[in-house]
Amino acid sequence: MRRLLAAVSILSLAALAACGSEEDARNTFRTSSIQGCVSASSGASVPPQMAGFDWERLCTCATDRIMEGKSASELAQLTPGGPGQTEAVQQCIAEMQQDGAAPGLPKSG
DSSP states (O other), X not given: OHHHHHHHHHXXXXXXXXXXXXXXXXXXXXXXXXXXXXXXXHTSOOOGGGTTOOHHHHXXXXXXXXXXXXXXXXXXXXXXXXTTHHHHHHHHHHHHHHTTOOTTSOOOO
């Protein structure tokens, strides 16, 4: 009986999650993606000259680029390091370098 109640509870939670709007799902993906990126990046060992690097800006830029043109279901299928993700990060770094917002990285252009 407990297993059945647990299964029903889990299915109910899944159904409620599925009832959310496309916009809600995209917003949830964006928020968790940026938070995960910032958390992972901030904890990484970086050269001293990169102290003060704006990880939130980079992660926000990359997440927005990765999300461009994708539905919530397509976003749910993404895996870290998948196609286009490295390119998105590189483009965002290049933009940050151009406007001098990337301490420790040479200004490009």
